[in-house]
Amino acid sequence: MNQAAYNDASLFHAPQPEAHDDHAHAYPPTPPSICKLGTIIFLCSEAMLFGGLISAYLVLRQAAGCWPPDFGDGIHLPPMPKLLTGINTVILVSSSFAYHFAEVAVKKGKSGAGWILTAALMGATFVGIQCIEWTELYHEGLWFNKGGIYGSTFFALTGFHGAHVCIGVLLILWCFYLQVTKRFFTPQRHVALENVGLYWHFVDVVWVFLYVILYLV
């Protein structure tokens, strides 16, 4: 028993308490690995949120026959701007790389604030171009309540995603602020930076899917 009990062949080993954790009444900060696990579980639920929306879109599009749908009212719905959004996609994906370089820099003991700011600015640029695109589509006659499900699904999916990007930009700016003013993230302590990074990469991956199904095919 005893020591062997610790090493039972189970999928997840019970963690060994660290020496300073022994008295349960104290509140050491939650260890980084646990914070990361929590973030990943949260992102699984985010994936299901987008999974639900994307399947709704695919079901409606499948049923519509042709895309953009033809409601027989003689109105030609505008095609999606593939090129502009393609460039936008490259910007958003690049911001993930910029953010990754920031994390690498922080782990090496450097500030990384430049890379953090670059990622935030690229994210903000993405939102800006997306706004321009929304405005153009509005002038071409496509909106939440115009163009039937063609407009509804497009604006709902890009809207949900855009909201996530905006939150991500704010989180990255918050990291930037902490790093510039307090040099908050160090090689030893950067779990918040990593968690924001996980969220940011997730938002980028979701966009790649959205770009493919909303614009390309």
Add this chain to the structure above:
Amino acid sequence: MSASVTADSHAAPAHHGDDHGHGKPGIMHWIWNTDHKVIAMQFLVSAVFFLLIGGAMAVAMRWQLGFPGHPIPVLGHLLPSGIVNDEGAIMPSGYNVLVTMHGTILVFFVAMPLLIGVFGNFLIPLKIGAGDMAFPALNELSYWLFALSGVIMMSSFWVPGGAPGTGWTGYAPLSSVAAYNQTPMGQTLWCVALFVNGLSSLTGAVNYITTVITMRAPGMTMFRMPLPVWAIFLTAILLILAIPVLSAAAALIIFDLNLGTSFYKPQGGGQPLLWQHLFWFFGHPEVYILILPAMGLTSEILSVNSRKPVFGYKAMVWAMIAIGFLGFIVWGHHMYVSGMNLTLSAAFSVSTMVIAVPSAIKTFNWMGTIWRGSIHYTVPMAFAVSFVSMFVIGGLSGIFMASTPVDLFVHHTYFIVAHFHYVLFGGSMFAIFAAIYFWFPKMTGRMFDNTLGWIHFWMTFVFFNLTFFPMHNLGLGGMMRRIADPTVYDCLRQLQPLNVVCTIGAIGLGLATIPFVVNLVMSLRKAPDAPANPWNSTTLEWTLSHPIQHGNFPVTPTVYHGPYEYSVPGLQKDFLPQNEKAPAHVTLEAH
């Protein structure tokens, strides 16, 4: 807390905010507190409050069905004017509101918080030997999001148009077109409340999964975890995967109602059936979200009160995993009459019937657990045994409806109402009552009153069956769900005496909550009198005596064996706590 710990510099940050140490806790102690045990009590009080409201709605509905058009004796004038007329009798539109809000409240504001919010919070850290949840502040946020969603949901009664009357399933296009439902504001608030409630569930689930994976005490391997922990862990995974789909679907209803989108409107290329797919993709796992924790809690209570190990512990775990997985591929069995492809119906029919296999494994293992046990007839044991019996009735009628040809006839009749009340009330609520009585000494440090407990049990058991068993006959006799007055249909008039029987049962069931609430309140008023381990139980929470400090275990316990070592041959006591080593001459069957 020992002096050496106090002297330790690491202990210093502990004394902030919610932890006032030795004085009497102030009001803030109950408002913002990151202690998982206090959060469990917050959920308990809120959920019992909602249980009384939702239960009163059910009694009002039953009154209308038993005695259509007659003013409700006591409740009549307490209900909002949109629901009852001047004489205090329920109007048809008001009946729809009651159906909707009763279902929504009981599922999202009673059963889920009681099973997951109360027992998930209270039991997970104590049973796995952890000091608290992985993210204590997130845990408290989860409670307040729940409370906020409750306020939003109830506020829909007072907005123009009143609360929605579209059923707890909120089928589109009834729910998504203002001209159809006449309650666009109420319906929007309903969706917003479910969205916020979903956030609460998600923050809770993130906490539970992370805590179970990372914070188990040394020696507490996954297959040494007590079954309630396993059950709530799996439930949390279901929550993570199912709730976001409901949130997405509800958001689309809000857009359709308020922004003029056309997700569920055929005129714009949308599909009403899309809502049903999204809703039931969430809705069927939700059924298992409501029953898995109940199964876990019951397994433990049966084992303790039979003084025997849980029969087939690992089979119990794998059966729950199987039920959780299968729960995601059966949602179409709610939609046989919605115009779904028949081949698809057959597939959903088969996958649904397969769920009977793990469910039967669990049922036989419960019987195996109490078989030849030294059964202790306690109030929690009575509720737990009733859980098994009622769950079998509800489960078997479920197999009827899994079969498409049978479902075509019984769908949308009272047979369905009988079925899901046998699993949700006879199943989940009986397990909740069992668990409340079982862990009451640990949660409050006080023993409940046995006589009142038995009165509560017998009233609940008898009146539950009196209310819901005749509904099988009503359904097979052709009575439709969600009708405000069965007597306007010629074909249903001969069934009216049965409706009166159901109503009498429902009134009795309502009265049965009186001894329950009186018992809770009276027991809380007396001084702590419960021994640390009144049931001679083996799991870690019973090693702590009242009051359990913030942080739970003074010394992190070490676990040496599985959770249910009762009546081990060769031991003097008939139970072996998880943190006690077995003597050298004793061999344990489980690892």
